[in-house]
Amino acid sequence: MKKVGIISQARMTSTRLPGKVLRPIGGRPLLAYHIERLQASGLPVYLAITTNATDDPLADFAEARSLPVTRGPEADVLARYQQCAAAHELDVIVRVTSDCPLLDGGLITQAVQTYLAADNPRLYLSNVLERSYPRGFDFEVFSWELLEEAHQHATTASDREHVTPYIHQNRSGRVDFTHVTRPTDRNAYRLTVDTAEDFELIRRLIEEYQADTLGAEELITLLDAHPELVALNAHIEQKKL
Template sequence: MKKFGIISQARMTSTRLPGKVLKLIGGRPLLDYHVARLQASGLPLYLATTTNATDDPLAAFGAAHQLPVWRGPEDDVLARYQQCAAAHALDVIVRVTSDCPLLDGELIAQAVQQYLAADNPRLYLSNVLERTYPRGFDFEVFSRELLEEAFHHATTVSDREHVTPYIHQNRSGRVQFQHVTRPTDRSAYRLTVDTAEDFELIRRLLEEHQADALGAEELIALLEKHPELVAINAHIEQKKE
């Protein structure tokens, strides 16, 4: 049996909203919602943060929640993933980012089943290349083989910081692709937290609509019914990779 694991990258020194992953909503840090949602996938979860003292609170969070934490380079996030995957002997990695507190663990579990059915270590499966889901539901599934290949051959600062460009740009020429999509495009919605406006939307969703109990499709339906919520952060531009 292949060993699957979700690796979530996190750090406290976000440029636009520092400390965002430990900001509180309903008395709980955003990271707590993120972890609980991912644990619904049934997959092991690992937190990949940096060796910086500023990220000691994240390591403490992991210890308090029995969550394995790997600490590695701040800017070479690709190395952080490679080290974490190697340390835990993962065969297949699900990559997510910790600024997505409403990720759907069940959606990820379905994607992993799709990946397993393909039985192809050269496969990159994601919902990010052909975007139909809101930002904030992003995940990528790929083999340790592809991760190691990227680790050894990716050279640019952007490659190392953003982890998967070497893979999803198919620099080796031998990567195959599958895309997880939904029938209607709702990629304009933002359920990721990068700014104060993003945080306000998530706060409203959690405090007023119990969003932590809703799946991806239920959350999308909620946003469709409430354009005033969508408007809170509709003007925010995603940072370029």
């Protein structure tokens, strides 16, 4: 049996909205919603944070919830993933980011089942290369083999910071791909938190619509029905790699 784990990267020093992952909504930190929705997948969840003292509150958060945490370089996030996966002897890694509080654990479960059925350590499976889900539902699934290969061979600062470009740009020439898509494109919706406007949308969704109890398709239906909510952060541009 392959050991599968979800690794979420987090830090307190976000450039556009510092400390965002511990900002409270409904009396609970944003990160609590993120972790609980990941745990709904039934897979173990690990937090990969930096060695900076500024991330000590994240370590405290993890300790209070018996959540395994590893600490590594701030800029070299690829090294953080490699260290975490090695420490927990993961065969398959699901990569997510902690600024996505409404990630759907059920969607990840289905993706991992598809990945495992393929039985291909050279496979990269994700919903981020061919986008049809809202930003905020992003996940990538790949093997320890591909992660270790990227760790050994990726050299640019951008490759190290963004973890998977070496893999998904197929620098080795030996990567296979599966894209998780939905029939109707909703990638223009933003359910990730990078700015104050993003945070306000998530706050309203959780406090007014109990979004933390809804699955991906239910959330998309909710946004379809409320263009005034979509408008709150529709003008925000995603930071480029």
